[in-house]
Every structure is written in C-alpha cells, then in structure tokens.
Amino acid sequence: MQLTDEQAAIQDLVHEFALEEIQPVASEADATEQFPEAIWDALGELDLLGMTVPEEYGGFDTDPVTYSIVNEELAYGTLAVATAVSVHCLATSCIASFGSEEQKERWLPEMAGGRPVGAFALSETGAGSNPAEMATTAEREGDRYVINGDKQWITNGERSDVVVLFAKTGPEEITQFVIPKETPGLSVGPPETKLGLRASDTTPLSFDDVEIPVENRLTPEGEGLRAALSILTGGRIAIASQSVGLAQSALDAAKSYVSEREQFGGPIADIQSVRHTIARMHAKTEAGRRLTRHAARTRRDPSADTPTAASTAKYVASENAMDVTNDALQLHGGYGYTTEFDVERLYRDARITTIYEGTSQIQQTVIARGVLDEG
Amino acid sequence: MKILVTVKEVAEAEDDFDIDGLDIDERYLEFDLNEWDEYAIEEAVQIKEDGDDVEVVSVTIGPERAEETIRMGLAKGVDRAIRVWDDAFADVGMLDPKTKADVLSAVVEDEQPDLVLTGVQAGDDSFGATGVTLAETIDFEWGAVVNALDLDAGAGVASVHRELEGGIEELTDIELPAVLTIQTGINEPRYASLRGIRQAQSKPLDLHELDDLGLEESDLESPLSRTAMYEPESEGDATVFEGSAEETATELASLLRDVGVVEG
Numbered sequence: 307m308q309l310t311d312e313q314a315a316i317q318d319l320v321h322e323f324a325l326e327e328i329q330p331v332a333s334e335a336d337a338t339e340q341f342p343e344a345i346w347d348a349l350g351e352l353d354l355l356g357m358t359v360p361e362e363y364g365g366f367d368t369d370p371v372t373y374s375i376v377n378e379e380l381a382y383g384t385l386a387v388a389t390a391v392s393v394h395c396l397a398t399s400c401i402a403s404f405g406s407e408e409q410k411e412r413w414l415p416e417m418a419g420g421r422p423v424g425a426f427a428l429s430e431t432g433a434g435s436n437p438a439e440m441a442t443t444a445e446r447e448g449d450r451y452v453i454n455g456d457k458q459w460i461t462n463g464e465r466s467d468v469v470v471l472f473a474k475t476g477p478e479e480i481t482q483f484v485i486p487k488e489t490p491g492l493s494v495g496p497p498e499t500k501l502g503l504r505a506s507d508t509t510p511l512s513f514d515d516v517e518i519p520v521e522n523r524l525t526p527e528g529e530g531l532r533a534a535l536s537i538l539t540g541g542r543i544a545i546a547s548q549s550v551g552l553a554q555s556a557l558d559a560a561k562s563y564v565s566e567r568e569q570f571g572g573p574i575a576d577i578q579s580v581r582h583t584i585a586r587m588h589a590k591t592e593a594g595r596r597l598t599r600h601a602a603r604t605r606r607d608p609s610a611d612t613p614t615a616a617s618t619a620k621y622v623a624s625e626n627a628m629d630v631t632n633d634a635l636q637l638h639g640g641y642g643y644t645t646e647f648d649v650e651r652l653y654r655d656a657r658i659t660t661i662y663e664g665t666s667q668i669q670q671t672v673i674a675r676g677v678l679d680e681g
Numbered sequence: 682m683k684i685l686v687t688v689k690e691v692a693e694a695e696d697d698f699d700i701d702g703l704d705i706d707e708r709y710l711e712f713d714l715n716e717w718d719e720y721a722i723e724e725a726v727q728i729k730e731d732g733d734d735v736e737v738v739s740v741t742i743g744p745e746r747a748e749e750t751i752r753m754g755l756a757k758g759v760d761r762a763i764r765v766w767d768d769a770f771a772d773v774g775m776l777d778p779k780t781k782a783d784v785l786s787a788v789v790e791d792e793q794p795d796l797v798l799t800g801v802q803a804g805d806d807s808f809g810a811t812g813v814t815l816a817e818t819i820d821f822e823w824g825a826v827v828n829a830l831d832l833d834a835g836a837g838v839a840s841v842h843r844e845l846e847g848g849i850e851e852l853t854d855i856e857l858p859a860v861l862t863i864q865t866g867i868n869e870p871r872y873a874s875l876r877g878i879r880q881a882q883s884k885p886l887d888l889h890e891l892d893d894l895g896l897e898e899s900d901l902e903s904p905l906s907r908t909a910m911y912e913p914e915s916e917g918d919a920t921v922f923e924g925s926a927e928e929t930a931t932e933l934a935s936l937l938r939d940v941g942v943v944e945g
Contacts, residue, residue, distance in 0.1 A: 315752060315878045323872055353875035366875045 313372050320379035323352065328383025329555075329648075335386060335505035336651050339497070341465060342505065345387055350420025354380075358395040360402055363414035370540065374547040374602035378595070381551030385655040386505035388551065390423075392544040393461040397424025399537045400470045401484055404524040409484055413468060422467030422487075427457040427511055428534075434458075435668050437472065437480070437531060442513060444473035444481060451475075451483065451523065453491075453516040459662070463509030464494050471513075472530050479528035483518060491516035502654030536608070538663070539616045543605060545663040546598040546619040549627035552659065553591040556627075556634035556652045560584060563638055563647070574637075583637060587630045594623030614676030621669035624659035631656040682732065682834050684725045685794035687785060687812070688739045688754055688762075689715040690747040691805040703774075703907045714750045717800025721863040723870040724830060725798050726758035732834055736760050740788045742770065742781060748886060755881035756873035762884070763788060767891045769898045777905040778810040779818075784901075785811075786818045787894035796839070797860040801826050809862075816860035824855045828864040 309317065328345055335342045349355055357373055359365020368376070373395075380388035398417050401409060401424075417424055433440040442455025453473055460469075467487045475481040485492065495510035525533045561584065564575040574580050601619035604612045631653040635642035642649045660666045690712050698709035722739065729735040739754050740763045741747055751762045765784060770776075776784075789797065799812035816823030828850070829842035837857040842850050844864055855861070873881070891897060920936070922929040937943045 311749075311752070312878055312882050315749070315756065315873070315881070316875060318753075319756075319873055319875075319878065348872075351874065352872055357875075366879075368875070 309371070309375070313375060316372055317375045317379060319352070320354070320376050321382065323348075324379050324383030324551075328380070328387055332384035332386075332505070333645070333648065333651065335384065337504075337645070339504045341390065341507050342387065343465075346390070346420055346423075349380075349387075349391065353418075355391065355394060355420035356398070356418030358399040358402065359414045359418040363402070363410055363418060365398070365402075365414065365418040370543065370602040370605040371599065373540070374543055374598055377544045377547035378551035378554070378598075381548035382555045383551075384505065385548060385552050385658075386503050388548045389503060389506050390462055390465075392541065392548070393426050394420075394424045395544070396426045396537060396541055397466075397468065397470045399540065400426070400482060400524060400534065403537065404482060404533055405484065406521065408521065409524070413484065417468070423462050423465050425460050425462040425466035425469045425511075427460050427469050427471045429459045430456060431458050435665060438478075440472065440474060440480065442471070442473040444475050444483060446475065446520075449520050450517050451520065453483070453485070453513040453518065455513050456495075457511040457513075459498070460509055460511050462507055463511060464497065464507050469511065470524070472534070473513075475527040480531040481527045482524040482530035482534065484522050484524055485516065485518055489516050489518060501657055502651070503658050504654075535613075539613050540605060541663050542616040542620040542669075543598060543601045545659060546594065546601065546616070546623040549620075549623035549656070549659040550591060550595045550598055552652060552656055553587070553594060553623075553627040553630040556631040556649055556656075557584070557587045557591055559647070559649050559652070560587065560634040560637045563641075567639075580637060583633050587633050590626035590630050594619070594626045597622050610680060611676070614673055614680075617664070617669040617672040617676075620664065621666050621673065624656075625666060627656045627659050682735045682796070683792065683794045684728060684735065684737045684796045684798060685789065685792055686718070686721050686725045686737060686739045686754070686759065687797065687799040687815075688718045688722065688741045688751065689800070689803045690741065690743050690750040691715045691803050693804065700910050700912065703910050705910070712746060712750065714753060715800055715803045715805075717802055717804070717863060717865055719800075719870045720865050720867050721798040721800050722754050722757055722759060723868045724863055725796075726871075727868060728796075728832055728834075729758065729760075732832075735834075738763065738792060738794070740765065740785060740792075742766070742776070742784055744771070751886060752878075752881045753873060755884045755886070756877040757871055758877065760884065762886045763792075763889055764886060765889045765894065767898075769891060769901055773901045773903060775806075775903060775905050775907050776901070777903045778808050778814045780901060780903045781811050782814040782818045784894070784896065785815050787896055788889070789815070789819050791894070795834075795837075795857050796832070797821065797858075799860065799862050801862045801864050812860055812862035819860075822855045822857070822859040823861070824853065824859065825862045826864050827861045828867050830861065830863075830867065 331342050353366045356365035357368040361367050401413050430440050444451040444453045469485045471483045471485050491514045493512045498508045564580050565573050567574050597619040601615040604615045634649040635653045638647050638649050641647050692710040692712055694705045695709045699706045725737045729737050737759045738761055739759045741751050742765045802809035813825050824841045826844045827841045828844045831840040839855045922932045
C-alpha cells in the first residue's frame with residue numbers, strides 16, 4: 307500500500323484541510339442544510355476540483371489512487387463536500403472523455419477551478435437501479451435536440467451551472483449530452499429533505515422542451531450508457547473511498563471519547579468490551595480501505611476484473627461505514643444520540659453510502675457476475 | 682533579490698506518552714513544520730509574488746526524515762531547499778542557538794541572501810534565539826518578533842512592526858541585508874495546491890554535509906547538553922463552567938469574588 311511521495315503529500319494536505327477547514331463547519335452545514343460554498347472555493351484554489359480534468363485544459367488529471375485518497379480525506383471532513391466534489395468530477399470526466407474539442411475548451415478550463423459547478427443527471431423516479439428504464443427523451447429536430455423528462459436525486463442540483471444528462475434518442479438508445487443550466491425549459495425542483503447528507507444540494511431537475519444544439523451531444527446516439535460505465539466504475543471507487551473516510555472519522559471520534567469518558571473508576575477505554583468494539587471498528591475501516599486501494603490500483607490499468615473490484619470495495623466499505631458509525635454512536639451512549647457530538651451526523655450520513663452509486667444489492671449483482679459468469 | 686528562510690522540523694508529542702532515556706519515545710512523536718516557520722515561508726513567498734526576480738531558498742538542519750516537511754515548503758512556493766546534515770549531528774544531540782547559528786552562517790556565506798527570515802522560535806526547544814544569534818554571527822541588521830513587514834526592495838529597507846512586551850509595538854526601518862524573526866499571525870499561511878505539490882517533487886533539494894560548508898565536527902561542540910527528561914507533576918485543577926454566557930459569567934464573577942481578585 308506504499309504511496310508515492312506526491313500521493314503522501316497530497317494525503318497530508320487534504321487531511322489537514324479536512325480537519326482545519328471542513329470539520330469545523332460540517333455540523334452547521336448539516337443543521338442549516340446549506341452547502342458550504344466557501345469550502346468549495348478553497349478546494350478550487352487547491353486544484354481539487356480539476357482532478358479529472360486533463361492538464362491541457364488546466365486540470366490536475368490525478369491517477370486513480372490519488373483520486374481515491376482525496377475522496378477519502380474529504381469525507382473525513384464531511385461526506386456532503388466529498389459527494390459534491392465527486393459528482394463535479396464525474397461531470398468533468400464525461401466532458402473530458404466524450405466531449406468534442408469545442409465542448410472541452412468551452413467547459414473544462416473553468417470547471418477545473420470549481421465554477422461552473424457540474425451535475426450528473428442519470429437517475430429518474432422510475433429509473434434508479436435500472437437506468438435503461440429512463441423516460442427522458444431527446445428528439446432530434448434538424449440541428450437541435452428537444453429534451454423532455456424529469457431527473458431525480460441530482461447532487462449539486464441547484465448550485466450547478468452545467469449538467470451532464472442521459473436521455474433516450476430512441477427506444478433503446480441512451481445518449482449523453484452537456485446542457486448549460488440556464489437553457490430555457492430547464493428547471494430545478496424543490497430540495498429533498500434527507501435523513502443524512504443534509505448539506506448536500508439534492509434536487510430534481512425538469513426538462514420541458516429544452517432545446518440544445520447538436521454539438522452538445524457528448525456521445526454518439528445510443529452509446530451514452532455504455533460509454534459512462536467505466537466512469538461509473540470510478541464513481542463507485544470514489545464512494546467506497548468516501549465510506550472509508552467517513553468510517554475513519556467515526557473511529558477517531560470514538561477513540562477520543564472512550565479515552566476521556568470515565569465510568570467504573572477509569573476511562574471506558576479500559577473496559578474489554580469497549581476495546582473489542584474499537585478493534586472491530588478499526589478492522590472494518592481498514593478492510594474497506596485495503597479493498598478500495600486495490601480497486602483504485604486496478605483501475606489504473608483497467609482489466610475485466612476492475613468492475614468486480616470496484617463493486618467489492620464499494621459494497622464492503624459502505625456496509626462497514628454503517629457498522630463503524632453505528633458502533634461509534636453506541637460507544638458515546640446517550641450523548642451519541644444527541645447533536646452535541648458529531649457521531650450522530652456521521653451515522654445519518656453513512657446510511658446513504660450503501661444506497662447511492664449503486665445499492666449494496668446492485669453491487670452484489672455485479673460481484674456475482676464477475677465471480678460466477680466471467681471466471 | 683534572494684531570501685533565505687530557516688525552516689525546522691519539530692516533534693510534537695501525543696497527549697499520553699512515555700519517556701525513553703533523554704527523550705520522548707519516538708512512537709509518541711509526530712513531526713511537522715515548525716509553526717513559526719510556516720509564517721516565515723508565507724512571508725517570503727508573498728514577497729516573491731509581489732516582486733520581480735526574487736528567489737526564495739529554505740535551509741534546514743535535519744535528518745532525511747525532514748525532507749517531507751521541506752518539500753511542503755517547496756510546494757507552497759519556495760524555489761529550492763538546502764538540507765544540512767552529517768552523521769556528526771546525530772552524535773551531538775542538542776544544538777544550542779550559537780552552534781546552530783554557526784552552521785547557518787556557513788550557508789549564508791554560500792548563498793549571500795539579502796534577507797533572512799526565521800521563525801521567532803521553534804515549537805520544541807523554544808529557545809527563541811537562533812535568528813538573532815545568526816544575525817550577530819553574520820553581522821546583519823536584525824529585527825525580532827516581526828508581526829508586520831513592508832519591504833522596499835529598491836531602497837533596501839524593511840519597515841517592520843515588532844511585538845514588544847505588554848502589547849506595545851515598535852515601528853522601525855531596518856536596512857538590508859537583515860535577519861527578521863517572524864511572529865505567528867503576520868499573514869495567513871496558504872495550503873499547498875496539488876500543482877504545487879507536483880512541482881515540489883522536482884525542485885532542487887540539496888544535501889550539504891559539514892565538509893561542503895567548510896565546517897568540522899568540532900564546530901558542533903555545543904555547551905548545552907540534556908541531562909534529564911521527566912514529565913512535571915500537574916498542580917492545581919482547572920474549573921470549566923458550562924452553560925450560557927450569562928450563567929458562566931455569573932459563576933466566574935462569584936469565583937473571582939471568593940478568591941479575592943475582585944471586591945464587592
């Protein structure tokens with residue numbers, strides 16, 4: 307698991323930024339359901355919003371291991387920020403991978419600095435785990451496409467200025483587009499009220515006769531989803547990494563609490579059942595981390611095993627993040643159940659990690675396919 | 682113009698630690714850039730960004746482990762770095778300010794900087810004397826505990842605010858070449874950017890041994906040596922008042938009255 311000097315320095319930097327800048331504002335951002343925009347701008351100055359933008363367009367073009375480490379450390383700060391960053395990076399990845407030279411020139415240099423913010427519009431109310439069932443359509447009319455439909459669970463829904471959209475150009479043809487947010491007919495729905503990840507800006511997007519020029523099509527017609535699969539594999543490793551960072555922050559909070567909290571004449575860290583709980587939390591966090599690093603290294607030189615490795619990492623790291631945050635809350639006793647301590651928020655945040663970017667059930671489907679059908 | 686920044690990697694101990702011989706057991710230490718030096722680096726990099734043709738060089742006396750910390754300075758905008766080390770340093774143990782100043786003066790002689798910035802002190806041994814001792818050794822003008830700096834490079838004058846005891850500030854002009862010891866709070870140190878970190882990996886970081894600096898082992902003979910290391914017994918207890926500002930203010934006021942600090 308040896309990191310290069312550059313990777314180690316980036317890890318130190320983002321860890322320090324998470325501790326000093328993100329964690330202090332995380333609780334308020336959660337309580338007010340406001341995304342911390344000042345943090346976003348600071349991340350832009352550190353080049354962290356151009357991680358998936360090629361260098362020739364002003365980005366940093368990180369390797370998959372560095373990208374994973376940054377996601378882990380940002381989530382150590384707070385998951386809402388890490389999620390917003392990874393979605394922005396999904397959008398820049400799509401534009402960088404599939405966009406024309408003109409589209410890349412138009413969007414990437416500024417997006418690398420953080421604004422315009424990107425969104426990624428794939429899910430719909432009737433198309434979650436199975437995106438092929440999407441109903442949003444893009445009909446070709448001369449040199450334009452006319453888009454109609456509704457997208458759901460869009461991270462950066464309100465705050466984004468550019469949207470990577472998936473829509474059907476034919477009955478079985480999913481195609482990718484890039485759409486400026488100000489295009490007439492594109493509207494943002496009311497923000498979702500969520501259990502956790504409350505500082506993340508999650509809204510529906512509606513497309514009502516939205517007209518865009520043909521040049522805004524990113525992929526050939528019908529190749530939108532297949533083209534995105536590799537990028538979504540990277541997205542899964544990002545969520546796995548974030549799950550690890552979230553678990554680590556819960557573990558660190560628990561370590562500190564059990565060393566200070568005194569019962570039965572000493573710190574509760576002296577009680578064997580507490581020690582075993584901490585041991586289990588460490589083992590689960592570390593297991594998630596190792597699988598995630600492995601998946602990131604696999605992605606550096608992609609092979610047929612990469613999707614299985616990514617799904618395995620995402621499945622284990624997110625389920626373990628749920629267990630670790632649950633244990634952290636339990637170790638805090640009654641205090642853990644109050645907003646006085648962060649573990650309550652970490653517990654709520656962790657719940658989303660087994661759902662988004664493919665549920666644990668979908669990950670198991672992918673893993674089983676790799677183990678049983680492709681061996 | 683050339684600015685030399687002295688940079689030290691310091692050890693910080695965890696809350697709970699064991700002592701091993703004359704030092705804290707290394708398992709409980711974390712090594713990081715000295716906090717004051719972080720401000721000195723930022724000040725130098727800001728001068729570079731505001732001026733034309735300014736080179737910022739850092740110098741560190743430290744083992745190979747310190748290179749990670751030195752690279753962080755390079756990532757924040759230092760142009761190149763010098764690390765001074767020799768097996769002899771490991772044998773000497775504790776270096777007093779004069780010995781350190783002698784070593785650093787050899788680097789100053791090589792580099793001929795116009796301005797030397799040091800931190801006011803180091804977070805580990807807290808001598809707070811190396812910068813000024815260096816100035817005396819190399820016969821530079823100096824200003825200690827600088828918390829504001831306005832440099833007129835053309836005229837060769839640094840207008841500084843110096844923090845004196847009791848909240849008093851001294852405003853003074855110092856002619857270059859000079860050594861300024863930089864106080865925390867003079868600026869807001871930046872984080873390194875990813876691009877800065879990448880560039881730092883290929884910036885020069887040169888090792889100078891004693892020979893390279895024209896020094897000998899005998900130059901490291903320090904009049905100071907550590908004779909014991911122990912954790913002092915804590916005396917007295919802290920009282921933490923909890924509640925709203927009004928409640929805690931009332932509690933504090935009655936305590937101050939009880940112990941006779943205030944009357945009435």
